[in-house]
Amino acid sequence: MQDLSTPLRYLDGATVASLCARIDPLEVVTEAFLGVRAGRSAVAPETALRWTAPDGTAARSLILPARHEGTYGCKIINACLGNLDRGLPRAAGLILLYDRETAAPVCIMEGAHISALRTAAVSLAALRAVxxxxxxxxxxxxxxxxxxxxxxxxxxxxxxxxxxxxxxxxxxxxxxxxxxxxxxxxxxxxxxxxxxxxxxxxxxxxxxxxxxxxxxxxxxxxxxxxxxxxxxxxxxxxxxxxxxxxxxxxxxxxxxxxxxxxxxxxxxxxxxxxxxxxxxxxxxxxxxxxxxxxxxxxxxxxxxxxxxxxxxGMGVHDVALATRVYATARDADTGVLLPR
Structure with missing residues (x-):
């Protein structure tokens, strides 16, 4: 159990990428698909906020809540099409994980790497099936x-x-x-x-x-x-x-x-x-x-x-991958602990 007196673990992009290299993403997304099928995992309705950036390009923020095998969390992924012309990544985001008992946030991590990884893993898992x-x-x-x-x-x-x-x-x-x-x-x-x-x-x-x-x-x-x-x-x-x-x-x-x-x-x-x-x-x-x-x-x-x-695109795959990353980070005692 974790409450608001426990530090929040933060994982930056480089740390997330390093931890993801220890995980088989195809295994994780397949497990999540089968978890949804069996009722052990699920997605909640997504929320989208869309607007036009000052340069006239489309921008949006998506929030994807999900639960996976007793873990709860959400992905926030934002994107602006004008970023490519600025020499910036099109998308950036965060993933939050919550304590099952108290609902307190326990981890916040950079989300763009996991978002790209789970997208590719879903494609390859499906391709491998045919x-x-x-x-x-x-x-x-x-x-x-x-x-x-x-x-x-x-x-x-x-x-x-x-x-x-x-x-x-x-x-x-x-x-x-x-x-x-x-x-x-x-x-x-x-x-x-x-x-x-x-x-x-x-x-x-x-x-x-x-x-x-x-x-x-x-x-x-x-x-x-x-x-x-x-x-x-x-x-x-x-x-x-x-x-x-x-x-x-x-x-x-x-x-x-x-x-x-x-x-x-x-x-x-x-x-x-x-x-x-x-x-x-x-x-x-x-x-x-x-x-x-x-x-x-x-x-x-x-x-x-x-x-x-x-x-x-299902947020349950992001939460499933993030759960593995978080568990690996705790085992390795890596990341930054933030006071609340």
Whole structure:
């Protein structure tokens, strides 16, 4: 039990990154998915505050509360699209963990690293459920930022991806990304292209990690048997979401209640419906990721089936990773203890 007289443990970004290196994030997010499925973990409704920064770019703050295996907490993740032009990270945030008995905060840690790590871990856990990662030898990247790099780092650590074809709306950002990748991961061949279609058509797996709010990838671009990781949620066009042979989401309730992303708007218009339910003229989502990761997805995936993985983002994964980080920090007696 912890009360307000006990110091609060603070973990800065470098410490969080060091502690995360001791954890298998795919194991943690899979455990969290199965915990939600079994009722041991859960997410609460998210809260979003959106505004326009003085330079006219979009800014927002998201608060994602969750519980995982007896631990309670929340992620606060903020972002401003104008930060890229300022030479700053697009997103920054904090994760707070609470004492189960007193509800007192026990730990506050830098959240951007965990947020990027859990996003990539969810993608890879889902991808691993539909094909062995060792067979993923080529990947198309739409967007050349932190998320793309975090995904590649996790894949490279598992011996996957031998070549990358990258597209970014900013050619200079794509070139800088490619140059840095050649230096830090020389075992991966990388090329950049001027059009996203060239990237998507040439790879069995596409990773979309952009900031777009306008869909631009049609179903015709996706090769047979390919996987489209729709991480940024709005890259895939309507016919991709409605026409791909398999469509997976992380949490249907979160997806369907959101009116800012395409799949949520399709759900609210009655054109997409939850796994296990049918409605006239609606595309039924095939399964949630907990079903996929538990091995209970019953539909056959053929060699030519196109798959879309549409992870809205669940705060339970951030809390699950943060819980592991906090436990490791306590065992190592690391971090800064702050008086209340």
């Amino acid at each position: 094909r062995p990662l060792s067979t993923v030898d080529r990947m198309a990247l739409l967007g050349c930022g932190r998320q793309a790099r975090t995904h590649l780092d996790l894949l490279a650590a598992r011996g996957a991806v031998k070549s990358v074809i990258a597209y970014d709306l900013s050619p200079s950002r794509a070139a800088a990304f490619a140059e840095e990748l050649r230096e830090s991961l020389p075992e991966i061949e990388v090329e950049t292209v001027a059009e996203p279609e060239l990237a998507v058509r040439s790879a069995p797996v596409t990773l979309a990690t952009t900031t777009t709010t306008t869909s631009y990838v049609p179903l015709a671009w996706l090769p047979g048997g390919s996987v489209f990781l729709n991480v940024s949620l709005d890259d895939a066009a309507e016919d991709v979401l409605l026409g791909a042979e398999h469509l997976f989401v992380d949490d249907w309730h979160l997806v369907s209640e959101d009116d800012t992303r395409l799949l949520g708007r399709l759900a609210q218009a009655g054109r997409a419906t939850a796994p296990g339910t049918t409605a006239p003229g609606a595309r039924q989502v095939d399964a949630d990721l907990a079903t996929l990761l538990s091995g209970t997805y019953s539909r056959t995936i053929t060699a030519t089936d196109r798959m879309v993985i549409n992870p809205f």
